[in-house]
Amino acid sequence: MSEENNKGGLQSALDELRSINRIIDKICRVCETNHIMTIIIDELVDITDASQGVVNLISRLKDEDLVTVVRGKKSPPGEIPFRVSSMISGWVLKEKKILKIADLDSDERFKGLDSDDGKFKSILCCPMVVRGDVIGLTTLVRDKSKGPFNEDQSRLAGIVVSQSAQILSNALLLEEVARKNELLKLSQRRLHDENVRLQSEIGSVFSFENIVGKSEAIKRVLMTASKVSHNDSPVLITGPTGTGKELIARAIHYNSTRKDKPFVVKNCGVKTESLLEAELFGYVRGAFTGADRDKKGLFKEADGGTIFLDEIGDAPLSTQVAILRVLETGEIRPVGATKTEFSNVRIISATNKNLQEEIERGDFRRDLYYRLNTFTIEMPPLSQRREDIHLLIHHFIRKLKIKLGRDDLSVSPTALDNLVRYSWPGNVRQLENELERAAVLSDTDGMIDTTDLSAEVLGSVSGDVGRGSAGGRMRDIIEKVEREIITATLKETNGNILRTSKILGLTRKGLKDKMIRYGITSEN
Numbered sequence: 017m018s019e020e021n022n023k024g025g026l027q028s029a030l031d032e033l034r035s036i037n038r039i040i041d042k043i044c045r046v047c048e049t050n051h052i053m054t055i056i057i058d059e060l061v062d063i064t065d066a067s068q069g070v071v072n073l074i075s076r077l078k079d080e081d082l083v084t085v086v087r088g089k090k091s092p093p094g095e096i097p098f099r100v101s102s103m104i105s106g107w108v109l110k111e112k113k114i115l116k117i118a119d120l121d122s123d124e125r126f127k128g129l130d131s132d133d134g135k136f137k138s139i140l141c142c143p144m145v146v147r148g149d150v151i152g153l154t155t156l157v158r159d160k161s162k163g164p165f166n167e168d169q170s171r172l173a174g175i176v177v178s179q180s181a182q183i184l185s186n187a188l189l190l191e192e193v194a195r196k197n198e199l200l201k202l203s204q205r206r207l208h209d210e211n212v213r214l215q216s217e218i219g220s221v222f223s224f225e226n227i228v229g230k231s232e233a234i235k236r237v238l239m240t241a242s243k244v245s246h247n248d249s250p251v252l253i254t255g256p257t258g259t260g261k262e263l264i265a266r267a268i269h270y271n272s273t274r275k276d277k278p279f280v281v282k283n284c285g286v287k288t289e290s291l292l293e294a295e296l297f298g299y300v301r302g303a304f305t306g307a308d309r310d311k312k313g314l315f316k317e318a319d320g321g322t323i324f325l326d327e328i329g330d331a332p333l334s335t336q337v338a339i340l341r342v343l344e345t346g347e348i349r350p351v352g353a354t355k356t357e358f359s360n361v362r363i364i365s366a367t368n369k370n371l372q373e374e375i376e377r378g379d380f381r382r383d384l385y386y387r388l389n390t391f392t393i394e395m396p397p398l399s400q401r402r403e404d405i406h407l408l409i410h411h412f413i414r415k416l417k418i419k420l421g422r423d424d425l426s427v428s429p430t431a432l433d434n435l436v437r438y439s440w441p442g443n444v445r446q447l448e449n450e451l452e453r454a455a456v457l458s459d460t461d462g463m464i465d466t467t468d469l470s471a472e473v474l475g476s477v478s479g480d481v482g483r484g485s486a487g488g489r490m491r492d493i494i495e496k497v498e499r500e501i502i503t504a505t506l507k508e509t510n511g512n513i514l515r516t517s518k519i520l521g522l523t524r525k526g527l528k529d530k531m532i533r534y535g536i537t538s539e540n
Contacts, residue, residue: 049187064169066156073152115141118164138164144181228411231401244391245271252388253366255395258445261366269322277321285330303352315359322362329369336381343387398440412451424462467529499534511538
């Protein structure tokens with residue numbers, strides 16, 4: 017008898033193991049979480065002879081269900097009104113172990129819960145625990161006609177839920193990775209579209225048509241730049257400081273076939289020889305003190321695009337040799353490296369020096385000069401394109417309106433006359449800086465007046481017009497009268513700046529500026 021019992025027990029254990037293996041194997045063949053949950057609840061309802069069952073996935077971020085799958089033996093999916101009570105789910109979430117309720121109506125732990133006339137008489141709730149966290153609950157119920165779940169059914173349900181929890185967790189992770197990949201792809205598409213838009217916008221900003229000027233001198237520059245933009249030959253841009261050499265270099269790049277590739281700028285006159293070479297060509301780890309990693313140089317960063325070497329005349333001779341090698345073969349060798357790399361890059365260089373004189377002094381290589389000098393563009397000083405000054409002033413005022421948020425910004429006729437007459441030794445850059453300074457100093461009415469201009473501009477212009485022009489004599493008369501009126505009004509108000517400014521219709525700052533200009537003090 018004992019032997020038969022042992023055989024029966026062994027057979028029952030084997031049957032149970034086969035059921036578990038069959039269910040887990042079935043679950044392992046699918047990847048989608050809802051499908052896995054459906055298999056779990058369908059199989060558990062079947063092997064435990066439950067009336068109904070439900071699987072709830074629990075959000076890890078907040079206390080609410082993510083997904084719920086409900087099944088019943090006779091009712092179709094989605095039509096079962098069964099919901100797990102928060103008292104039951106709360107107990108299981110806290111204890112992290114199986115809850116077995118033989119009779120809901122008589123269980124002292126859950127007073128107040130109703131079995132709905134015996135529909136939910138017996139309950140078995142199993143937590144799905146993965147690495148110590150409850151990711152979901154599997155709840156099975158029986159009505160009063162079936163009686164409570166027995167020990168074998170409870171144990172079998174617990175094993176299936178425990179084994180399937182990790183599979184379900186892996187499926188959730190895969191779906192999360194897939195979701196994030198889709199978001200990443202969407203972000204990449206948006207980034208690409210934005211990059212295309214910005215590249216188009218940059219190209220528009222640096223189009224030759226947007227470069228300000230109508231003088232013959234600037235027209236010649238733009239004509240040459242437009243022609244050389246259609247090939248990859250080196251370009252040397254010469255001219256005084258502040259004439260816009262980098263602007264022309266950018267226009268050449270953004271109107272070339274390389275416009276979608278990098279435009280990299282490097283001033284060759286601001287670093288020591290070793291640091292300049294490290295920046296241009298990169299370095300390998302251990303090349304020098306502080307080189308704790310490999311670093312790509314600017315020539316490599318500009319691969320496929322254009323590198324603009326400003327102040328090329330200041331580059332050390334050893335660096336000139338390395339630049340010549342790039343021009344001839346495309347080879348670059350990072351500092352400390354034993355192997356060469358290649359870079360497909362167009363070189364545009366600029367200088368305010370006379371490179372022929374630098375060659376004669378031995379400070380610039382003749383062979384490099386001839387390679388850089390395939391095309392030369394000479395930028396004219398502003399003094400040779402005076403008819404462009406009006407256009408440049410209006411252009412910079414438009415920019416300053418946006419930059420300073422002052423839509424009412426303008427230039428008075430007198431100040432405009434001073435600006436046009438000045439010689440501008442610092443060229444376009446000096447003009448732009450002068451206008452920004454004057455705009456910041458100007459009154460709140462937005463009008464840039466002569467009092468807002470620098471002493472350098474006013475002094476030079478006064479010296480020029482004082483040498484015999486009728487306009488100069490008229491200005492002297494006006495200034496003399498203005499000086500006398502201010503002095504008299506100050507005397508009348510006993511030197512009160514505020515009252516004087518109100519009488520004269522000036523702002524307090526405007527009056528002070530004029531007093532400084534005319535050398536008037538409140539004690540006068």
